[in-house]
Structure formats: structure tokens, C-alpha cells
Amino acid sequence: MARAAPPGGFDLPTGDRQVRRKIIDLRDVTVTVSSTKFSLPFKLKRTITTIVQGVSFHSYEGEILGLIGESGAGKSTILRCITGQMKPSRGTVSVAGIDVVHHKNEAIKRFGYVPQLELISVYDHFTALENVYYFGKMYLSGVGDEQIKQRGKEVLSILGFKEALMGKKAKYLSGGEKKRVSIAIGMVHDPEILLLDEPTTGLDISLRIQVLNYLKNLNKKLGISVVIVSHDLEIAQYCTRIVLLEKGRVIEFGDPEVLINKLLPCEGRAIKLEVAELNEEIIDSIRSLPEVKFVIKTGRNDVKIFAEDIDKVMISKVIEHCDNINIPIASITLDRADFTSYYRIRSKLEKEKNQTVDGSAQPS
Ligand SMILES: Nc1ncnc2c1ncn2[C@@H]1O[C@H](COP(=O)(O)OP(=O)(O)O)[C@@H](O)[C@H]1O
Numbered sequence: 001m002a003r004a005a006p007p008g009g010f011d012l013p014t015g016d017r018q019v020r021r022k023i024i025d026l027r028d029v030t031v032t033v034s035s036t037k038f039s040l041p042f043k044l045k046r047t048i049t050t051i052v053q054g055v056s057f058h059s060y061e062g063e064i065l066g067l068i069g070e071s072g073a074g075k076s077t078i079l080r081c082i083t084g085q086m087k088p089s090r091g092t093v094s095v096a097g098i099d100v101v102h103h104k105n106e107a108i109k110r111f112g113y114v115p116q117l118e119l120i121s122v123y124d125h126f127t128a129l130e131n132v133y134y135f136g137k138m139y140l141s142g143v144g145d146e147q148i149k150q151r152g153k154e155v156l157s158i159l160g161f162k163e164a165l166m167g168k169k170a171k172y173l174s175g176g177e178k179k180r181v182s183i184a185i186g187m188v189h190d191p192e193i194l195l196l197d198e199p200t201t202g203l204d205i206s207l208r209i210q211v212l213n214y215l216k217n218l219n220k221k222l223g224i225s226v227v228i229v230s231h232d233l234e235i236a237q238y239c240t241r242i243v244l245l246e247k248g249r250v251i252e253f254g255d256p257e258v259l260i261n262k263l264l265p266c267e268g269r270a271i272k273l274e275v276a277e278l279n280e281e282i283i284d285s286i287r288s289l290p291e292v293k294f295v296i297k298t299g300r301n302d303v304k305i306f307a308e309d310i311d312k313v314m315i316s317k318v319i320e321h322c323d324n325i326n327i328p329i330a331s332i333t334l335d336r337a338d339f340t341s342y343y344r345i346r347s348k349l350e351k352e353k354n355q356t357v358d359g360s361a362q363p364s
């Protein structure tokens with residue numbers, strides 16, 4: 001589908017001659033909520049809480065953007081601001097160049113929204129295709145029945161549905177299949193952007209990967225821009241851009257590879273060390289080596305070591321150190337940081353920074 005360029009929806013990044021269109025653009029978004037409770041002596045006390053603070057990020061057309069953070073970080077609140085379900089107390093939100101706060105009815109036509117599992121409305125007594133058709137009829141006034149069915153079939157087939165499965169009642173579908181029906185419902189009106197709240201929650205690991213692969217497929221085949229909100233770090237490998245949230249604030253924003261390279265020495269290269277029996281003392285002793293920057297536990301008896309240089313000399317130093325403290329090595333290999341190791345180090349640093357600011361603890 002050819003997309004029209006909205007006024008003000010373009011941006012020319014430095015050093016990039018190609019004009020790219022900003023599809024999502026949040027600037028300085030702050031959300032406060034007020035609540036009242038009784039306090040003695042019979043007074044109503046009003047408290048204002050800031051749940052999202054000064055959030056800015058953007059993504060370009062055709063990208064997959066991931067909003068990652070722990071539970072309570074503010075992910076769904078930000079998504080509600082993007083969909084217009086919630087108005088920010090400050091800041092601006094634009095979707096496909098349209099100001100969501102002032103032109104909500106125009107903006108909602110541009111995106112498809114797939115809510116989190118508990119809020120999904122898929123009718124059990126309808127088949128997969130009937131569900132997509134039913135919601136398509138609601139969204140698409142003036143579009144012929146055949147056209148809606150065709151669109152439903154197209155999207156369901158990109159999402160891995162064969163004819164027989166399309167005709168199966170939703171009550172007989174598995175969790176992963178139902179999730180894909182809800183994604184197809186979000187796609188039926190041919191939106192420019194697909195917004196998904198925790199699309200992999202509640203699915204086992206192979207289904208999580210399957211759903212993410214299907215989303216990647218939709219993005220590739222239909223060119224749709226995608227925003228995934230999740231506390232699942234697996235999504236990072238599917239994203240072109242990541243927003244890391246912590247307590248309602250953006251702590252990092254960028255290409256996941258660039259973020260890894262920015263934080264970790266040697267472009268994320270690491271030494272993976274496995275010993276016979278690992279404990280905190282051993283980890284601390286490795287951490288105390290002068291060249292070592294970060295050490296994280298990656299399994300019951302193994303760690304990843306990030307150091308200034310990852311080379312033969314460094315490997316020898318680690319072997320020598322283990323020898324000195326009488327720790328037998330089971331294996332030692334060269335490795336790389338994945339997004340999970342990056343996230344664990346980055347969020348630990350953030351927590352230590354906040355504790356220092358609070359004055360409640362010193363960094364380790
Ligand atoms: N309407 C509201 N009133 C009060 N607090 C809220 C409201 N909505 C969300 N919160 C709080 O804001 C924080 C962020 O919530 P949410 O955006 O749902 O986080 P996430 O999706 O990252 O788990 C949570 O601590 C939540 O309890």
C-alpha cells in the first residue's frame with residue numbers, strides 16, 4: 001500500500017541522504033495520576049504520582065521498535081499514550097505524523113493494537129477467519145465483504161494459518177494460535193503501524209520465538225512498522241531500535257548492537273569461564289582483576305567476563321588467577337554479549353546509580 005507523506009512527518013538524520021519518515025515520535029512525555037485517600041482526622045488527602053517522566057523516543061517507517069522494562073516500568077502507560085487511550089500531562093505524541101492528543105480519531109486509523117493476553121477479545125464460537133472478518137466489518141465501513149475476507153486470509157496465511165486452521169473454532173485453538181488470531185485482527189484494516197502489548201507473555205519458549213518470527217514476517221512482507229512492548233528480553237534480537245525503561249524514565253534508546261558496543265568493552269566480546277563449583281567469592285575475585293570490567297553469572301557454574309582486551313593474554317591471566325585460588329577450570333572459551341547480558345549489566349548500573357543518589361547505598 002502506498003503511504004502518503006504527512007506534513008512534518010519526515011526527518012533527515014545526519015549523514016543519511018535518504019529521507020526517512022518518523023512513524024512514532026514521542027517528545028518529553030510525562031504522565032501523572034492523582035489519587036485521593038482518607039487520612040485522619042477525616043481528611044481527604046490528594047496525592048499526585050508521576051508514572052512516566054520526560055520520555056522521548058522515535059522510530060522510522062518499517063522498523064521494529066521494542067519498549068523493554070520490568071513490570072511497572074511504565075510500558076503499557078506509554079503504549080496507552082500512543083493509542084490515545086491516555087492523555088499525557090506534558091509532551092507530544094505523534095503517530096504517522098498525526099498529533100494523537102489533538103487528532104485521535106485520525107490517528108487511530110493508522111495503527112492496529114494487540115492488547116495483552118488477558119484483554120484479548122477473540123470469540124470462542126467463531127472460527128479464526130470469522131473472528132478476523134467480524135472485527136474487520138466493525139473497523140472497515142464501506143469495504144466489501146469479499147475484500148475483508150481476502151484481507152483476513154492474506155494476513156492469517158502470513159501468520160502461518162493454512163485453510164483448515166482458518167476454519168477451526170477459536171475455542172479449539174492453542175494459546176499461540178489465538179495470539180496470532182488477535183494479531184490478524186489488529187492487522188485487518190491495513191494499518192501502517194502494529195502496536196503489541198506483551199505479545200509473548202504466557203507462551204512457552206518455542207511459541208514465543210514462533211510469534212516473534214511471524215511478526216518479523218509481517219514486517220518484511222507487508223512493510224508494516226511494529227512496536228512491541230515487553231519484559232521479555234528475547235524480543236531485542238527482532239528489534240531495530242530499543243527503548244529501555246526504568247521507573248518511568250528512558251535509560252537507553254538506540255540500535256541494540258550500538259547499545260551493547262557503547263557499554264561493553266571490546267564490542268561485547270567476552271570470555272566464558274566454567275568452573276567445577278562456582279560461588280560469589282570466586283566471582284568477586286575475578287571481578288577484582290584490574291583488566292576486568294564486568295562479570296555476570298550466566299549459568300550454575302559459568303560466568304561471562306568482559307575486560308579491556310579479550311585476547312590470549314587475557315585468557316592466560318584468567319587461567320593463572322583460577323590456578324592461584326585453586327579453582328579447577330571445566331572450560332574456557334571466547335564468547336559474545338547477547339542482549340540479556342547487556343541488559344543485566346545496564347540495569348544493575350542504573351540501580352546502583354539510583355541507590356547512590358538516594359544515599360541508601362554505595363555502588364559495588
Ligand atoms: N491509572 C493509574 N493510576 C495509578 N497508578 C497507575 C495507573 N496506571 C498505571 N499506574 C502505575 O504506574 C506504573 C506503571 O504501570 P504500567 O505502565 O502498567 O507498567 P508496565 O506496563 O511497564 O508493567 C505502575 O506502578 C502502575 O501501578
Ligand SMILES: [Mg+2]
Nearest residue numbers: 075076077197
Ligand atoms: Mg504492561
